[in-house]
Amino acid sequence: MKKLQQLFIAATAAMFLFASCSKDDGYSGIPEDRPFNFEIPSNFPAMAQDIGNNMPTENGVALGRKLFYENKLSRDNTISCSFCHEQAYAFTHHGHDLSHGIDNLLGIRNAPAVQNMTFQSEYFYDGASNGIQLLSIVPIHNPVEMDESLPSIAAKLAEDDAYVQLFQSAFDDGEISSSNMLNALAQFMTVMISADSKYDKYVRNEPDGNMTQQELDGLSLFQNKCSVCHATDLFTDSKFRNNGLPPNPNLNDLGRHVVTGFENDKYKFKVPSLRNVALTKPYMHDGRFGSLESVLDFYSSGVQETQNLDPILQQNNTLGIPLSEEEKQALIAFLKTLTDETFITNPLFYEQT
Amino acid sequence: MKKTFRNILIASLFSGLLVSCSNDDDTQQETIEGFGDAELFFDNGMAGDALILGGSKTNSNNETLTVNRLNYIISNVVLIEEDGTEYVYPKNESYFIISQEGDMHTVHLENIPAGDYTQVRFGIGVDELRYLEGETAQQEFWDYAAANNMTWTWSTGYRFINFEGTFTSENNSEPLQFQVHQGSNSATDNYREVTLNLPTTARVRVDEMPNIHIIADANTIVDGTNKIVLSENLNTAGTNASIMGGENLILIAENTQQMFTVDHVHNGGGSHQH
Incomplete structure (x- = not known):
């Protein structure tokens, strides 16, 4: 019975989804996307990353935020980005000298702060990545952090209606793909600007x-x-x-x-x-x-x-x-x-x- | 029914053959127009022999290599006509993986302007521009590369060449593992391009697909202009020679510019039968 109920809810949700696709009916279940409003601090140097092909949008940032807090980014669905990057501590791993990861394994480095990312040209203590769109691969692939692969994450997310809807709302092709995941995370990190001290x-x-x-x-x-x-x-x-x-x-x-x-x-x-x-x-x-x-x-x-x-x-x-x-x-x-x-x-x- | 279908197929293939043969005999000035396909066939070798995974070969450094893996990325293909006119294959579609273990040997190119091509140029690996464009521009090539062991595990870069196996030398009669992972990192750009002359003109026509048969000599990777002695590159425990960074990758980049030669070109055919 409960299953039937769920099915009914899912079906109704799906109907809304279709309805909202035609944009002129005045109703939008999927919020229409628009550029995300963010300011470049006047005392900052120029951006070090080219974000021209991945400008933050309202829906892209919302999706990136959801992914940032998503445990499914790890192999056993236990570790999210936020596990080691907590907002209250400027997105670092409070109280941990080295980062904890999957299976309670320990990394070899202290989690760096996530802030003002597009203004930096190199990421990680060793420069494992120098591009904001690709950097999320590093902790995802790391066997002592998330130990997952992008296609596997995409498959997990595709089973979740909320993600199906969010990806549709945030990207032109609407697909739950490796690149869209990475781009959404990059958009979220792009707007994580700290310049109000x-x-x-x-x-x-x-x-x-x-x-x-x-x-x-x-x-x-x-x-x-x-x-x-x-x-x-x-x-x-x-x-x-x-x-x-x-x-x-x-x-x-x-x-x-x-x-x-x-x-x-x-x-x-x-x-x-x-x-x-x-x-x-x-x-x-x-x-x-x-x-x-x-x-x-x-x-x-x-x-x-x-x-x-x-x-x-x-x-x-x-x-x-x-x-x-x-x-x-x-x-x-x-x-x-x-x-x-x-x-x-x-x-x-x-x-x- | 099935038989009839097969007969028709054979007949049509045969007539196709006749048509293309008569094209060759045509003495009139032909007007070349339209678009056709072309293929690059990568035939992996080891210092003149065929590359057989698990087979052994002694190189000029007096080391005997048993190769277990040879994968590499071919990119940014350009076909060049005699007068120098270049046809640059669309960048978004111009990234390919050749894999001995995966039996992936062919770069198939579509919608090439019909013409007579005398040179081919391609890159070994992924160019920096492409990398800096980010994942969006790379489409799903990252996933494809990762599935074929062609991405670094500790950073967001591609392996341009993944060459692995075991080796023995004067210093070790027991085989030790070697891994040569060629690639760029955020400090050095090790992407290189080669331009190869074709011994026979490659004819691209609406109904003719040339097949450019390229021999890739894996031996050149460590035993080319620059000699990289595996036993001099052991880890501190002495159990493994891992060449994945530093000056060696710059030397390998130079070696791989001598790695490819065009053996012959098949014209007029369909897909390559080896």
Whole structure:
């Protein structure tokens, strides 16, 4: 009986679907798609990704969001993107130094924040992808993350009427295909822009942008000592550098070398953005540091001369960036002004059922 | 009934043959118009011998390779006429996989302007432009490539060549595994193109499909202009030679430019019978 009922509901839903396909009847079960309205922050550099062939639309972003929270993206339907990328922590894996994945397996890296993605030219700590439309393949294929394939996900989603409808509403060909899945995720990531911190308001001369003296001191120290790598208002130059962390012998992570195979890429990792950095602990590619204090202590006195250490961290016969306690406190005060409450509470990025 | 049908088929095939033969004898200046098909047939070899998966061959590095897999991507096909006129096959349809284990040897091209072609050009792998266009432009080629072991497992790139097997050398009499995975990464663009002269003009006509028979010498991958000694590329445990990055891929890219030669061209035929 219950099955019959479900069938009836499905049939009615299907009828609505057909009805809405003819757009001039005035009724739309499938919401008509329109460009997604999003703003490029005036203090940001130019986009590093060409999104011309995949401009975000209302329905595309809604689909991308649903996929971002979808467990079916993993082989055993247990792990979604949001599992390791939680909004409250600027889409990082709170409290985990290394990422947990499928079958309770452990990865070798700390989950990076998902924010301001189209402004970056390289993704992942090793640059496993440099295109926003393709990057989702990396965690999907990774045997210790989602361990799934795109065609298999498409087959699972095709059994769900909600997805059938969403794909139809978001893409011209309406198909539940690998490319449409990746494009929807890319559209969602395109609009995940964080640019509303106290610092942003300060540089854009907006209300509520008043920085304290200590924060301003921190900003000036930052510009002098950190901004070559943590460049522009994205706070990363998207380059790969060895910052002199002693390699963890249990992981023996060679970083960029894993992708390129070049000897001079060993131990280099992508410079992470520092936006929302106060929320994204633990820090470093392997999440070894639990606080910003530890990070600054490391740069001040812990940098080691390992293979391919970045030249900028060995100037004037000194390793690292010597800092006084007062300077460290000022830098931390400044880094906290990069927290963007609007971004981490924006309902646009919530899971919506 | 069945027999009648077969007879008709044979008869029509025969008449087709007659028609195309008489075309050849035509001494009048023919007007070449319309569109036809063409095929590239990739015949995989190993230093002059046929490539047989599981078979062995000793190369000039004095290493004996037993090949278990040879797959590669052919792309961006261009047919060139004697006067230099180029017909660029539509980019969206111009990505193909050749696979020894999958018995995939043919690149079938459709709607080629009728003409006499004297050269063919193609790419080995996926060009950077294509990659940067993202998944949309690549249509479902990613899925197809993944199903044929032609995508990297740890990054979003294609394997241009997947060449695997075991080898023995002076240093190891017991066979060790080797994997040569040619490709680009976000640091180096290892896509290359080759232009090959055809020993006989390939005639594309409405009713004539030339078959360009290309020999691909897998030996050239590590034993070409550049010599890549597998036993010098062992992992730290000494159990496996994996060549998947760095300078070696640049050397292999150079080697693969010598990997292909056109052996002969079949004109006037239907599909290739080997």
